[in-house]
Amino acid sequence: MSKNQWHSLIFSVLFQGLDEQQSVQILQFYLQEGYRGTRDSLKVFLLFSESLNFLCFLFSPIYILLFWGFFLTYFELCLFHIQTEYSNCVNKLEKDLVSVYQKQFETLFRAEAPTWETRGNLMSERQVSRWFLQCLREQSLLLEIIFLYFAYFEMNPSDLLGLTKLFKEQGFGQRQTNRHLVDKSMDGLVDRIGYLSSLILIEGIDIDFLHKCALGDCTEEHQFSKVPDVTKEMDQLLLTFGDIPHQAPVLLAWVLLRHTLRPDESSPLIRKIGNTALQLGVFQYLSAMLKGLGISGNNTDGVSTQCSQLIDAATEVLSAPSLAEMFWEMKPNMGMGMILDSAVGMFPHKIGPLLQLLTALLSNKATVKKVYNFLDKMSFYTQVYKHKPNDIISTDDETLWRRQTPKLLYPLGTGQTNLWMPQGVLGQVMIGGDQGYVVRWDHSYSAWALFTCEVEMLLHVVSTADVLAQCARVKPILDLVHKIISTDWTVSDCLLPLTSRIYMLLQRLTSVINPPVDVIASCVNCLSVLAARMPGKVWASLHHTGFLPFASNPLTTMGMKAGNYGNLLVQIEQPRGEYAVTISFLRLITTLVKGQLGSTQNKGLIPCVLLVLKEMLPTYHKWRYNTYGVRERIGCLILELIHAILNLSPEGEDQSSTPTLQSLCIYSLANTEAGQAVVNIMGIGVDTIDVVLAAQPSSCGSEGPGQILIQTVKLAFSITNNVIRLKPPSDAMSPLEQALTQHSGHGNNLIVVLAKYIYHKHDPALPRLAIQLLKRLATVAPMSVYACLGSDAAAIRDAFLTRLQSKTEDMRIKVMILEFLTVAVETQPGLIELFLNLEVKDGSEGSKEFLLSEWSCLHVVLDLIDSKQQGKYWCPPLLHRAALAFLLALWQDRRDSAISVLRSKEKFWENLTTPLFGTLTPPSDTTEPCVLETCAFVMKIIGLEIYYVVSGSLEQSLKDGLQKFSNARRYDYWSQYVKSLVCQVAELEDEGIHYFTETLMLISAWRMLLILSTSHSDVMHLTDESTKVKLFMDVLDGTKAALTKPTSIPCLRLGSMMATLLLILLNQWRSVVAAAPDILSPLSLILESILQADQQMMEKTKAKIFSALISVLQIQGLNGGDISQLPQLLLYVCETVKDEALALIDSTAHMRETTESTEDEDSMETDSPRGPQKDQRDGVCVLALHLAKELCRTDEDGEHWVSVMKKIPVLSSVLSAVELSLRSKSSLYFTEAALHLLLTLARTPQGAAAVAGAGVIQTICLPLLSVYDVSLNGTSQSFSRKSQDSTCWPGVYRLCMSLMESLLKTLRYNFINEALDFVGVHQERILQCLNAVRTVQSLSCLDEADHTVGFLLQLSSFCKEWQFHLPKLLRDIQVNLCYLCQTCTYLLHSKKMLHHYLQAKEASSSAAAIGGEREEVEQKALLAVQCNLLKILSKTLATLQHFTPDCCQILLDQCMDLAEYRTLFVLSFTTPAFDPDVAPSFGTLLATINVALSMLSEMEKKKEPVSLSIVSLASSEEIQALKSLLMFTMENCFYVLISQAVRCLKDSSILPRDKQRLKQELSSELSTLLSSLSRHFRRGSPSSPATGLLPVTVSQTKPSTPGSKTSNEGQEPFIQLVQAFVRLVQR
Secondary structure, three states: OOHHHHHHHHHHHHHOOOOHHHHHHHHHHHHHHOOOOOHHHHHHHOOOHHHHHHHHHHOOOHHHHHHHHHHHHHOOOOOHHHHHHHHHHHHHHHHHHHHHHHHHHHHHHHOOOOOHHHHOOOOOHHHHHHHHHHHHHHHHHHHHHHHHHHHHOOOOHHHHHHHHHHHHHHOOOOOOOOHHHOOHHHHHHHHHHHHHHHHHHHHHHOHHHHHHHHHOOOHHHOHHHHOHHHHHHHHHHHHOOOOOHHHHHHHHHHHHHHHHHOOOOOHHHHHHHHHHHHHOOHHHHHHHHHHHOOOOOOOOOOOOOHHHHHHHHHHHHHOOHHHHHHHHHOOOOOOHHHHHHHHHHOOOOOHHHHHHHHHHOOOOHHHHHHHHHHHHOEEEEEEEEOOOOOOEEEOOOOOEEEEOOOEEOOOOOOOOOOOEEOOOOEEEEEEOOOOOEEEEEEEEEOHHHHHHHHHHHHHHOOOOOOHHHHHHHHHHHHHHHHHHHHHOHHHOOOOHHHHOOHHHHHHHHOOOOOOOHHHHHHHHHHHHHHHHHOHHHHHHHHOOOOOOOEEOOOOOOOOEEOHHHHHHHHHHHHHHOOOHHHHHHHHHHHHHHHOOOOHHHHHHHHHHHHHHHHHHOOOHHHOOOOOOOHHHHHHHHHHHHHHHHHOOOHHHOOOOOOOOHHHHHHHHHHHOHHHHHHHHHHOOHHHHHHHHHHHOOHHHHHHOHHHHHHHHHHHHHHHHHHHHHHOOOOOOOOHHHHHHHOOOOOOOOHHHHHHHHHHOOOOOHHHHHHHHHHHHHHHHOOOOHHHHHHHHHHHHHHHHHHHHHOOOOOHHHHHHHHHHHHHHHHHOHHHHHHHHOEEEEEOHHHOEEEEEOOOOHHHHHHHHHOOOOOOOOOOOHHHHHHHHHHHHHHHHOOOHHHHHHHHHOOOHHHHHHHHHHOOOOOHHHOOOOHHHHHHHHHHHHHHHHHHHOOHHHOOHHHHHHHHHHHHOOHHHHHHHHHHHHHHHHHHOOOOOOOOHHHHHHHHHHHHHHHHHHHHOHHHHOOOOHHHHHHHHHHHHHHHHHHHOOOOOHHHHHHHHHHHHHHHHHHHHOHHHHHHOOOOHHHHHHHHHHHHHOOOOOOHHHHHHHHHHHHHHHHHHHHHOOOOOOHHHHHHHHHHHHHHHHHHHHHHHHHHHHHHHHHHHOOOOOOOOOOOOOOOOOOOHHHHHHHHHHHHHHHOOOOOOHHHHHHHOOHHHHHHHHHHHHHHHOOOHHHHHHHHHHHHHHHOOHHHHHHHHHOOHHHHHOOHHHHHOOOOOOOOOOOOOOOOOOOOOHHHHHHHHHHHHHHHHHHHHHHHHHHHHHHHHHOHHHHHHHHHHOOOOOOHHHHHHHHHHHHHHHHHHHHHHHHHHHOHHHHHHHHHHHHHHHHHHHHHHHOHHHHHHHHHHHOHHHHOOOOHHHHHHHHHHHHHHHHHHHHHHHHHHHHHHHHOOOOHHHHHHOOOOOHHHOOOOOEOOOOOOOOOOOOOOEHHHHHHHHHHHHHHHHHHHOOOOOHHHOHHHHOOHHHHHHHHHHHHHHHHHHHHHHHHHHHHHHHOOOOOHHHHHHHHHHHHHHHHHHHHHHHHHHHHOOOOOOOOOOOOOOHHHHOOOOOOOOOOOOOOOHHHHHHHHHHHHHOO
């Protein structure tokens, strides 16, 4: 503010009578609580004189008066330790307070209105009106303070006289000096001034003390008995009263005083003043005062008698709860008892007064019993006669009558309830004469029976002219019944004769032309109370009456009828503007909805709800209303009904029915005018609510128009939130969502209105629900909240933060603000930047640094997580949790700017991690579940920080905290606590755990932290093996606790989470698991439990347990040892495998049928017998097969699995499923896993026999044709170039080939026929595979060739059988094997050519690598291909051994039949070519030996560059195995070469010239090779056969093969053989 502005403001303030210090304090308070702008807008605001006038108005004494009013109201109710201070303050002001405020009051009502002449040109008519309104408000507050003061302190008679003169002069507020300025809007204040004036004078008379004096017979102690002069002056003064209604209670109080103190002296005076009070309608005024406490005007009929007005006043008095009980203890001839006695005297002639009083006397169950018994035993029956009846005998003076004959008191039909007056009953004539007789009969009866007769009478006369008179008699009965059953339900059975007739009454009364709405409303009110207790019974009786809306056609909503109520609303209530029936109807429907009637009854309620949604909610605000506040009440009741429907539990509605009540509401609100009506209610805004609250009297309590309006808006918030939450997902926005999010100009959009509810201070739930709706919209709506706020954004931000910072603010508002900001972090980037409000500062090296500005939400968040603040009243656990949730959102959304600021804050990490070092209460005693969430959020933030940030860049304080966490053994603590949480959930499974969500969150966070520790153990200081074992065993125990109980949904979810963590730790902490105690036992128990549970619920969990068992077997199986759980585990797993295989058979068969039927016709059948069986790598079926494989591998001798598989038909089920899968080419993962199991079994004699006996060849042989394509032209296009590790159908084919190989190797002659069948069926693929190596060098193709040659190697042992059955195939395979040998030799020899092929074919996959890395990748790929080619080559040569004569036999046996063996290699010594037209020759074999020898020599070289060295690319074990493989290859190659050479030399068909050439070439080549080999062996070489990469085959297939082991002395045996052969050919 400028200096001039400040001085002008202070001058204006001082003019109001305040000093400068008070002014500053009030200004500060206004800026904090009332101002709705920013600092910048405040500067602009103060530039205008209008604003200064507003601030002057702000500094008026009205706020001080409000303070004193509050002070005097509550000072006796305050706590004891401050009550003394309050009393001292009041005592000091006792002498001055009233006199000062009385003078101030006189000044105000005598003050002249300011004009432009006295105050300047700014004093316009509007300003004058505002001044006078303020003047009236101050007068009202002054009188209120004076009244409150005298409510506690005694008033002197002289003060009463003075105040009476003052109020008379002022006309009880109506003779204002400036009364010409009073307009309609000020009438309420003027009436309130008169009302308060009247109250002050009555309080001065001190009726309470007068009552005590009268009861104690000591009236002389009253202060007015001692001042006769003042009393006479008051008499004369009050005689002048009589023209203002506010004077009536004062006159009545004075009459009571004078009559009590001196009844004899002042009878004429008392009578005169009393008559004046009655003429002013004193009882009517008192009734209005008691009803509205200052609200002028009431609905009492002007022609009502003084008696009815007295009854009304008495009724209002007796309505106080404590007075009703006191009344029944009083004597009947005293006080209010006389009124009741008088009403009884006229009963039942006048039924209303008595029932009105008795209804007021119902306050609790005890009074209900008294009222019921009172009416049940009536002694007098009063009747009125126009003429004396004939059946009466009377006395001479006509004061006593006697009935001669019995008589029915009601003209009802026979068989109906009625009352008899017996013969001889005496009656006293109360009034008699020509005008008629009033007779009180001395007759005992029950008024409840009489009430039943009255209702029956109404049913009889409903269509006659007597209906209105009878309605007037029945309505008080219904009101009494309603009050009784509302207060004490136990009496309802006694009232059944009345309540059962309400339905018929409702049906009859709503059908007449001019229905009595007040009686109908009373009927519906009674039914609402009954429906709260027995909704089904009420509905069953009610929906037959025709009162409620109904549907003529139950299948469509087009035939909806409004029912009698709908007609009554349109034809009667809306034209009249009175809505008693509508209010009752809405309450009844809400009660029925809350009663959870069930699907059938809820369908019946649909027409009622449709009427509300279509006809009432969109238009109720346009109806005509006679009474203020009814519109707001109807709106509130409509929204209460909708709110109840939206909160129905799912069990209460049949989800198959269309539509349900809930879905109907959701659709209507989202897509029709009903939703717009709710939006309009929310758009009322905080300003309108503040205006309504300011206008209503402070005595309205919770039922004032302001409170109802607030409740209506709150319901609108909740309904909208629920509709958005429950609305079915849709791509298109509904009209409701469009209305909520549309961005209109001029700041009128709803988002701004919702945000401004933060300024509301009266009801904290209102801003909280508004923020909750904003949170929902920020999540689901595609719009920017920040953009919608526009220019108000900063001011609203400041208001949010102000309430968030306040230590006295409602905690739930602060939590909701933080939750809103938490959601905004992810969905509202602009808004969260506004709240973060970070200042950018240029840092070193061009980087940016961020600082917190003054208005940043991070200040509050940092304060809330401060460890010193925890436990204080302003930082409860819920608020702490919300602050940490906000921080977690920042980390999850990677808000680096905010995170960088937080990291740099001192003690940030220390404060953040404080919850992790506390000791929580045991799970069974947890009272603050949010503490679990708090710890979970901290764990997640730490985990994200470690994951995002490089370990070396972590803040030192965080490192210290993690070190402290480890040193304090908090890993052990939290592991134990999480385990106990899981156990607690499992134990409380039946009852359920009330904090399951928080438990789930903590366990999830702990799981994340443990998973992170497996890869960041150094940072997290989790390196101690014993600690890891403890953590692992706790996880195992927790998993066991969750999954071994009778499973519920909570246990299943926890068990699934723990099983996931267990599986990860098993794979990451293998060394820990290896050293851990018995793991299989608890896992076996878990598996047993989950196999007995619901399989559909347990699908994923079962898969995890299977995976865990596989990992344990793989890890702990390496250590050996007997597994006692093996038989039971085998039983469980085999049972599962059988069931899953059968399910797969059903699913696959059904799928094929469905596919076929779909191809034939458009079939809609989609249901399979057991649901679709998913084939997944981690599916239960696949994992069960892998587990069975591991168990069978562990049980090597077949001690257990044989007996189990005899009990359970596992193999037959699996083979059937495999056959079906192969034929349909489906269930790839299952097929692969099944083949792995069969392959494992086939390696042992027992297993191979079982697999073969189960019909494996029938299962696999022919169906396997479906999984591959054979190209017609013999090309290799059908061979996959995928990685050999990926699961694919070619991989299945390779497994089948391995299975055949293993079975043949194990069973030998017992499987030869099946093996020949297999090779015969798949000969084309086998031949193509052998040829494909030349063109496709992918690992998968080479792998298939390796498996194929391996199978052929086993089959070659049975050449004679093969020759007998498949001679042509045998010849083709021999030729192809020779060509394969030539191809492998060429590729191994021409390394550059092979490299070129690989580069061309794998260019796309190797493009990612660059530079040296790429070269290394290529070299490793080349080495892998070379190894595979070498394996193929070695197996090929070993196979060819069986197709060539035995060396010893051909050398020694001169009679050998050479025709039995074909010549495999042509007589040529050229280098092998890559051309398939060049036949394999002896040159091929010599080249093979040369290639192997050169590779051996290459591996011996030490000085070769690293990038090209095989030694640098492979491990020492791999190098050793490779050397052995090369030696094995050379040995077999020499063997084949010698055998084939001798075969040629002995072959008579070969020319001698060619034989001589053969000898020369072989002598030369072999001599050279032998010299090279001799040099190599002198340096040392591994022996053959190769181990590790190739199974031992030579010793099995060729026992005569020399050189099976290394000779320490001399040369290798096979070299000696070669030398002998050389000597042979050199002869």
